[in-house]
Amino acid sequence: MDSDSPSKAPTPRPVPARFLVSRRTLHFDRFMTSAIVFGGIGIVVAVFGIFAFILGEIFPLFGEAKITESRTADFRYSAGGVLGLDEWSKRPFFFDGRSEISFLPLDGDSDAAVSTEAIPLPEGSELSAYRYDAISQSIIVGTNQAQAGLVRIRYTSTESDGKTVVGAKLELQPFYDLGATGENSTVQAIDYKDAGERKLFGAILTEGGTGETHLKAVSLKQQRSLLGAGEVKVDESTDLTSHLAGQHPVEVLVAGTADSMIVSTREGDLFYLFRNGDTWELRQRFLPFEDLGSRLSGFGFLFGDVSIVAYSDGGDVRVFSLFFKEGEKVRTFGQTKEFPKLDGGVTHYLASQRNKSFVVANDHGFVLCYATTETVRKRMDLPFEAGTVAIDAKAAHIGFLDQATGKLHLYEVDDPHPEAGWKAFFAEIWYEGFAKPKYEWQSTGGTDDFESKLSLTPLIIGSLKGTLYAMVFAVPIALLAAIYVSQFMHPDVKKTIKPLMEIMASLPSVVLGFLAALWLAPLLETRVPSVLMMVVLVPATAALIGHVWSHLPIRYRNRMPVGSEYLILVPVVILMAWLGWVLGPVIEKVCFVATMPDGSKLADFRVWWPQFSGLPFDQRNCLVVGFIMGFAVIPVIFTIAEDALSNVPPSITSASEALGASRWQVVRTVVLPIAAAGVFSALMIGFGRAVGETMIVVMATGNTPVMDQLGRLFLGDPGLGAGQFPIAEHWNMFNGMRTLSANIAVELPEAAVHSTHYRSLFLGAMVLFLMTFVLNTIAEVLRQRLRERFKIV
Structure with a gap:
């Protein structure tokens, strides 16, 4: 062997220690594993905690009223007369119907002595009629000398040793001459309302000699000067008997506006009389129970004096409200509600002074009802025979006098959310003043007698509608852009385009809403035909260019670098968009011409659309929302879909191309099915x-909760036949809406904590939570099925 030849390299020996993991790494790995597990569990717990909190807020909305007996006291009176409660239920009173008012102090733990005060009547007069007005806490009295007066009960409250001490005193106002209709005219029924400048007595007088009855309207006038208010005097006395068609009046109610009266007659009819200027006119005459064959037993106003509750001798209970009927120019009464019968008939009616609740009762039991939602809040039987009934100003206590013992029984009412319930939130409600039942959201009003409208249906439809138009605009653009960028665009250009699209997602929604409200909405208001032309021309041009390009000979297509075809497409698309914008006014003058009331023609889409479809055109509408919200959604869909499409293994696409498939065929038959799960997740x-x-x-739609034909179509309204309305009515994109999320953002800061309004907003949050939860669950199931179906490994 040559000594100069290189020596053989030594065989490497395995080092077992290099496969050992350091303790530091193991500890860090265990720590991160625990942190991830703890974080995941914490997120799940947090989600369920949010769910439990929201559920705890909305649960009280669906409970029934709770009524329990809170106190009994000896009051020595039993039947007849008037029983009244102050707002604290600390000093009830009883008016015997003759001349005495008795007060029973309930401030302490034990019953105190009853104090009695007499009402001074004019000399030679006797009391013949009376009515208690709980709102003004006044007893209206009439005499056998055709005179009427008011006795106001003034309550005061002071704090003593941590307890509320309630005092009461009588304030007697002068008696007024109602205008005798004959000798010994006696007041048989009386009512009075003070509406500030208007003050009105309504009275039924009986002549002593003939027994004839007369209906009188007596208006009062108060002189005012710089020194203050002067004396109240009779201004005018009008005999309205001729309006009753020969029938005999027995009961009269004066509306709170002091410009109308409702009169019942012995024959069972109701007459609605209205003062129009200086003259009285008969607006309506009707039989409340004509279809049932029952006779009217009594009636009374609901809080607000827009509706009356009528009850029959058989225990039937119906609500009639004032509204404009079709073809009529004045408001008249129409039946809007009907409640279950009260066995044994109705002998007492009491209206709440806080909301639309009322009580109908007889000697053996009572029913607490809520008029707006047509629901029975509580039905109870009494263990005694009730003679007289009263309700306090806050509807927190109901008082009964036992006919046998003269004891006062006070029942405490716990009904914090009478206006809520499944029907209030999800069904059509016939509200006061409306000609038919409606889905309506209007949570607050400007008066105490406002009727809360809490239907979530317009908000749900608004959420779906806004989402629909946003997705219609965003999905085609985002998906086609993702397909082109991932499969066709040159890689060098893709490195620039994709980050730009992702940066779009960082734009604050408040900035987009600001631009939509102040720039885009006014711009689109007058250029809708231009937008329609652009929607037609731009996609058609892009499709045409793609079709022509795909059929060009290969020698021409090879002159353009692969992935640079957009250099031809973009200028043409911009040109067609400009052309569509310019042609819009021309198309408007030809196709969208409206006929004005004077017969002239006006080329204005804003005027033409309501004439054509019968639906409104608002500046801030779904078209604006579709553009701007689509602008916010496009980056989200694009980014996730592009990642899913780009992650399809190149070997799969290369194999398809090797078999002779075109690039579009590869995308359509190979790439899209494999990436379907990711694309669906993006959507x-x-x-x-x-x-x-x-x-x-909030900023781009006007934020108005509306319920158009689209929403009614979703709900399967039987009044919307297939041929009854044009299809445009079901898909009106030219009006606004309010969504659940926007409603919560706008109203929650102003809602009183734990009020019905507050809890209703949390119910809207729960509905939104459930909507997204259900949709995401369905989406996850479909995604898994797509993944299993098109998996390649």
Whole structure:
């Protein structure tokens, strides 16, 4: 062997220690494993914690009223007269119907002595009629000398030793002459309302000699000067008996506006009389129970004096509200609600002074109802025979006088959310003043008697509608862009385009909403035909160029580097977009011409659309939302879909091309099926982004909860036949909406904690949570099936 030849390299020996993991690495690995497990469990617990918190907030909305007896006291009165409660239920009173008012102090733990005060009547007069107005806490009295007066009960409260001490005193106002209709005219029924400038007595007088009854409307006038208010005097006394068609009046109610009266007659009819200027007119005459064959037993106003509750001798209970009927120019009463019968008939009716709750009762039991939702909140039987019934101002206590013992029984009412319930949130409700039942969201109003409208249906439809238009705009652009960038674009250009698209996702939604409200919405308002032309021309041009390019001879196509075809397409598309924008006004003058009331023609899409479809055109509409929200959703869908398409193994695509498939055939038959699970995930994440969007919707849509024909079609409204409305009515993109997320963002800061409004907003959050949960669950199941179906390993 040559000594100069290289020596053989030594065989490497394995070093077992190099396969050993250091303790530091093992400890760090265990720590990270524990942290990841703990973090995952923590996220799951947090999600369920949010779910439990929201559920705890909304659960009280669906509970029934709780009524329990809180106290009994000896009051020595049993039947007849008037029982009244103050807002604290600390000093109830009883008016015997003659001249005495008795007060029972309930401030302490033990019953105190009853104090009695007499009502001074005019000399030679006796009390013949009375009515208690719980809102003004006044007893309206009439005499056998055709006179009427008011006795106001003034309550005061002071704190003593940590307890509320309630005091009461009577405030007597002057008696007024109602205008006798004959000798010994006696007041048989009386009512009074003070609406500020208007003050009105409604009275039924009976002549002593003939027994004839007369209906009188007596208005009062108060002189005012710089020195203050003057004396109240009778301004006008009008005999309205001629409006009753010869029937005999027995009961009269004056509306809170002091410009109308409702009169019941012995024959069972109701007459609605309205003062129009200086004259009284009969607006309506109707029989409340004509179809049932029952006779009217009594009636009373609901809180707000827009609706009346009528009850029959058979225990039937119906609600009639004022609204404009079709073809009529004045409001009249129409039946809007009906409640279950009260066995034994109705002898007492009490209206809440806080909301639309009311109580109907008889000697043996009572029912607490809520008029708006047409629901029975509580039905109870009484262990005694009730003679007189009262409810306090807050509807927190109901008082009964036992006919046998004269004891006062106070029942505490715990019903914090009477206006809530499944029907209130998800069904059509016939609200006061509306001509038909509606889905409506209007949580607050400007008056105490406002009727809360809490239907979540317009908000759910608004969320789906906004998401639909955003996805219609975003999905084609995002998916086609992802396909082109991942499969056709030159790699050098792709390195620039994809980061730019991802940067788009970082734009704040409030900035996009600001641009939509102040720039895009006013721009699109007058250029809708231009947008329609662009929507037609741009895709058609792109498709045409692609078709022509694919049929060009290969020698021409090879002159363009692969992945650079966009250099031809983009300028042409921009040119066609400009052409569509320019042609818009021309198309508007030809196709969108509206006829004005004077017969002239006006080429304006904003005027033409309502005439054509019967639906409104708003500046901030779904078209604007589709563009801007689509702009926010496109980067999300594009990024995830492009990653899924790019991760298809090159060996698969190369094999397909080797078999002679074109690039488009490879994408359509190989790449898309394999990446279908990822593409579907991109769509679902984009859908979730659109459903939860808030600021864009708030700023770009007007944020008005509307329920158009699209929403009614979703709900299967039987009134929408297939041939009854044009299809445009079901898909109106030219009006706004309010979504669940936007509603929560706008109203939650102003909602009183634990109020019905507050809890209703949390219910909207739960609905949104369930919508996304259900959709994501379905999406995950479909994604797994797609993955199993098209997996390649």
